[in-house]
Amino acid sequence: MQKLGMGQAVNQALREEMHRDPNVFIAGEGVGVSIHLNPMFPTHGLLEEFGPSRIKDTPVSEAAIAGLAVGAAEAGLRPVVEIMFNPFFTLASDMIVNHAAKLRYLSGGKSAFPLVVRMKSGAGIGAGCQHSHNLEAWVAHCPGLKVVMPATAADAKGLLKSAIRDDNPVIFIEHMGLYFAPMPVPEEEYLTPMGQAEIKRPGTDVTVVTWSGMLGVAMAAAEKLAQEGVQVEIVDLRTLVPLDKETILASVAKTGRLVVLHEATRTGGFGGEIAAVVMEEGFRHLKAPLRRVTGPDIPVPASPPQERFYIPNDEQLIMAIKEII
Amino acid sequence: MTISAEKMKEMLWTMVLSRRFEDELMDLCKIQGKIPGMMILATGQEAVGSGACAALEPEDVIITNHRSHNHLLAKGANPNVLMAEIFCKRTGCNKGKSGTLHMAVPEINAPCTSTVVGAGPPIAVGRAFAQQYKGEKRVTVCFFGDGAAAEGSVHEAMNLAGLWRLPVIFICENNVYAGAQRLEEHAPVLNLADRAAGYAMPGVIVDGNDAPAVYQAVVEAKQRALSGDGPTFIECKTYRCRGHGEADPQHYQPKDEISAWQEKCPVPRLRDTLQAQGVITAADFQDMENRAAAMVREAVRFAEDSPYPSPEEALEDVFAE
Numbered sequence: 001m002q003k004l005g006m007g008q009a010v011n012q013a014l015r016e017e018m019h020r021d022p023n024v025f026i027a028g029e030g031v032g033v034s035i036h037l038n039p040m041f042p043t044h045g046l047l048e049e050f051g052p053s054r055i056k057d058t059p060v061s062e063a064a065i066a067g068l069a070v071g072a073a074e075a076g077l078r079p080v081v082e083i084m085f086n087p088f089f090t091l092a093s094d095m096i097v098n099h100a101a102k103l104r105y106l107s108g109g110k111s112a113f114p115l116v117v118r119m120k121s122g123a124g125i126g127a128g129c130q131h132s133h134n135l136e137a138w139v140a141h142c143p144g145l146k147v148v149m150p151a152t153a154a155d156a157k158g159l160l161k162s163a164i165r166d167d168n169p170v171i172f173i174e175h176m177g178l179y180f181a182p183m184p185v186p187e188e189e190y191l192t193p194m195g196q197a198e199i200k201r202p203g204t205d206v207t208v209v210t211w212s213g214m215l216g217v218a219m220a221a222a223e224k225l226a227q228e229g230v231q232v233e234i235v236d237l238r239t240l241v242p243l244d245k246e247t248i249l250a251s252v253a254k255t256g257r258l259v260v261l262h263e264a265t266r267t268g269g270f271g272g273e274i275a276a277v278v279m280e281e282g283f284r285h286l287k288a289p290l291r292r293v294t295g296p297d298i299p300v301p302a303s304p305p306q307e308r309f310y311i312p313n314d315e316q317l318i319m320a321i322k323e324i325i
Numbered sequence: 326m327t328i329s330a331e332k333m334k335e336m337l338w339t340m341v342l343s344r345r346f347e348d349e350l351m352d353l354c355k356i357q358g359k360i361p362g363m364m365i366l367a368t369g370q371e372a373v374g375s376g377a378c379a380a381l382e383p384e385d386v387i388i389t390n391h392r393s394h395n396h397l398l399a400k401g402a403n404p405n406v407l408m409a410e411i412f413c414k415r416t417g418c419n420k421g422k423s424g425t426l427h428m429a430v431p432e433i434n435a436p437c438t439s440t441v442v443g444a445g446p447p448i449a450v451g452r453a454f455a456q457q458y459k460g461e462k463r464v465t466v467c468f469f470g471d472g473a474a475a476e477g478s479v480h481e482a483m484n485l486a487g488l489w490r491l492p493v494i495f496i497c498e499n500n501v502y503a504g505a506q507r508l509e510e511h512a513p514v515l516n517l518a519d520r521a522a523g524y525a526m527p528g529v530i531v532d533g534n535d536a537p538a539v540y541q542a543v544v545e546a547k548q549r550a551l552s553g554d555g556p557t558f559i560e561c562k563t564y565r566c567r568g569h570g571e572a573d574p575q576h577y578q579p580k581d582e583i584s585a586w587q588e589k590c591p592v593p594r595l596r597d598t599l600q601a602q603g604v605i606t607a608a609d610f611q612d613m614e615n616r617a618a619a620m621v622r623e624a625v626r627f628a629e630d631s632p633y634p635s636p637e638e639a640l641e642d643v644f645a646e
Contacts, residue, residue: 025458053458059488064447064481071388071451071465074436077458079451094478098441099448107429108419109642111436143643167645 003182006174009153010042010118013160014080016189018050021078024164027056027068028082028118040179042118043082062088066095066117070103073115078164086121086173087133100169101144112167116160121149122175122213123263123311129299132307134212134264139171140240140273146170146194147240151215153183155238158192166194175213175263195242199251203233206257206321209248209274211237214261214312221314221321230325240270248274249282256287259320261312266294288324293317326544328537330604336379336536337595337605338613340371343395344592345617346404349625350394350411350425354571359629361413362424367392369534369566372591373498374399376539377466380547384434386456386465388449391426391440392498396468401433408624414631421634422642442503443476445469446495450482453493453556464492464550466543472503474517483558487524490555494546497558498533500565505577521558533561534591537598564589 004012018024030036032047032055039045047055058065062083069079083089089096100113123132140147146168150156156174163170200215201222210218215236222232235251237244252258258278260271271292278290293312300310347366354364367374370392378387378399389396397407402418410417411425418430426440436452439445449467456463473479474497486493497518503511514520521528529546531538539561546557564586568575575583599605 056489059481059484061481061485063478064450064485067444067447067478067482068451068454068485071437071448071453072455072458073451074431074448075386075452075455075459077455094441094444095447099437099439099444103429103437104645105642106419106423106427107431107436107642108417108422109645110419110431111429112645114645146644 001184002187004153004185005040005179005182006150006153006156007040007042007179009157009185010160010174011044011046012185013157014042014046015049017161017164018054023076024078024080025054025056026080026082027058028065029058029060029084031055031082032057042174062091063095066092066100069115069117070095070099070113073113074103074111078114080116080118080164083117083119085131086119086135087130089119089135096139096145096169096171097142101142105144113169114167116163116170116172118172118174120176121173122177123295123300123307124177126302126304126307128302132300136173136240136264137268137270140270144169145241147173148194148238149173149212149240150238151178151212151236153178154185155192155198157185158190159194159238162191162194170194173212177213192238194239195244196239197235197237197244197247199233199247200236201232201234203231203255205231205255206259206325207233207235207251207255208259208261208317209235209237210261211240212263214263217312217314217317218261221317224314225318225321230321232321243277245277245281248277252278252282253285256285257324258286258290259293259317259324260290261293261317263295263311265297266292267297269294291320291324293320326541328540332379332540333537333595333599333604336375336540337599339375339378339399340536340592340595341613342404342617342620343371343375343398344368345614345621346398346624347394349621351571353625360411360425362426364425364571365391365569366567366571367395369586369590370498370500370563371395372534372536372595373496373539373561373563374468376536377496377543379540380543381464381466384461384463386434386436386452386463388445388452388465388467389435389438390442390445390469390473391438392470393428393438397428397430397435400435402430402435404620404624405627408628409631412628412631413633414628415634415638416627416631420638420642443469443473443478445473446479446482449493450486450491453486453491454489456492457489462551464494464547466494466496468496468498470503471497471499471501471508471517472511474520475503475511483524483526483556486556487526490553492550493556494543494550495556495558496543497560498563499560500563502565502569502578504569516560518558518560524556524558526556526558529557529559531559531561533563534589534594536591536595
């Protein structure tokens with residue numbers, strides 16, 4: 001099996017879908033000629049392969065990029081646009097929140113908006129809070145948007161291909177920390193359906209629900225706890241909207257314990273939604289109070305020791321698990 | 326440019342129909358209290374939508390805003406389904422989900438009415454990009470107001486349209502007021518079309534109460550767009566005779582200013598021109614008014630007789646299956 005960073009896996013997905021469907025085009029800042037001459041980045045080499053009519057470098061204009069996607073999607077194209085960093089989403093948010101998400105509803109179901117907005121997220125690059133800010137809970141809170149946050153290169157590829165073929169707007173959030181570590185990706189063509197979580201590690205004693213960059217933290221903690229005889233089951237959500245409640249609830253029914261782990265800040269974070277779902281629909285299975293392990297309620301600091309302090313780690317997760325087993 | 330008698334009559338007809346339609350809305354909303362939500366009318370501004378849409382083919386696209394009724398009717402929307410939508414009934418063009426403010430009529434290539442001021446231009450740019458990408462010989466017209474011209478999204482959209490030479494026509498309906506602010510209170514220039522130079526597109530100023538002038542400007546803009554010369558900014562100087570919405574007491578608008586503009590009403594103006602040219606007779610005009618009244622009566626009957634959607638239907642149409 002080939003080994004790819006998540007950026008390369010995204011690149012393969014984009015290539016395959018552009019070859020398959022002439023209605024797919026890509027637009028954004030530096031998607032053609034980039035300041036990063038780095039093959040690990042998702043749009044590397046696409047301009048050379050598909051040319052400037054389908055790989056559209058734009059001005060620094062997030063609202064226009066998102067509006068381009070909305071208008072072109074209504075006309076039947078399948079735009080895949082890039083908002084360079086998740087916090088810059090705020091500049092595009094009217095087009096995404098008030099238009100991509102709502103125009104189908106306002107049309108009474110007549111129009112469809114098959115578009116994908118790709119964004120890089122995640123702390124750990126020393127860039128500070130205006131580049132590293134995980135806003136998935138904001139978009140998950142907007143009816144009409146699907147929200148995908150893969151944790152592996154293979155999932156990123158399969159989910160992005162599904163997102164491009166989906167007739168709804170999809171917010172596709174890629175953790176930058178995953179761009180550079182090679183991970184196995186199947187050689188043959190495949191699609192990974194949205195709305196299906198995956199058990200990344202089976203266990204019997206406690207469920208950890210997580211997504212995106214935190215999967216590695218969960219796996220490291222599970223490895224250590226296994227040596228102490230604690231079997232952690234890791235549910236990788238992969239998709240926040242639609243949310244795979246069944247897999248979460250089935251896992252909690254099996255283990256009776258839940259810790260939600262996410263990199264985003266705590267208050268109003270998507271972990272609260274997972275906790276609420278389990279309290280409402282799986283309370284009878286819980287043998288102990290659930291826990292959340294999240295970033296603290298601060299902007300992501302730039303200073304390396306403070307940034308490491310911000311990002312949830314395996315020791316924090318182990319401590320939270322030990323509190324409830 | 327000579328404008329055919331048919332085009333002239335088409336413009337006058339859609340203006341007469343729009344006026345009758347909106348006069349009825351005024352009554353339904355203010356006197357009869359039958360329409361939920363806000364009511365935003367374009368009374369006195371009909372020459373813009375009617376003039377512009379007369380220059381378009383059915384396959385051309387319009388993107389409009391909160392003051393949309395005239396634009397949609399002039400583009401060919403069915404008055405029955407518009408009225409039913411305004412009544413928020415199931416038979417409305419959007420099954421009651423849009424109401425008067427957000428009507429989407431994709432079947433006449435009017436896929437988006439956005440009430441977020443300044444949101445239309447980026448979407449129009451996307452729609453025009455699709456026309457360019459597919460190699461269609463079509464244009465997208467975007468109607469927005471002088472207030473919207475202050476939005477950053479409008480700058481971004483025009484910049485991209487100018488850069489990519491997109492077949493989009495930006496029609497700024499300058500009706501002097503953005504909410505309660507006069508133009509000179511929210512813009513440092515008197516002519517918003519001056520800004521077009523910054524996007525390498527022609528900035529054209531027309532009398533927005535002169536439908537044939539608007540038509541001519543749009544025909545020329547369309548020719549430029551279709552020959553690959555990109556977008557045009559057309560500023561139509563007109564006036565908001567009604568309030569921002571019907572709940573607005575207009576206390577900040579001088580009464581003599583309103584009445585002076587009412588004297589410049591675009592409907593009798595085109596009527597008189599066409600009668601003087603012998604294109605129509607007084608009886609022809611009366612016939613138009615009668616037809617418009619009958620169509621609006623029928624639209625109201627259709628809307629009133631239609632059922633509301635069920636509460637549970639609110640759960641539908643969020644996602645495509």
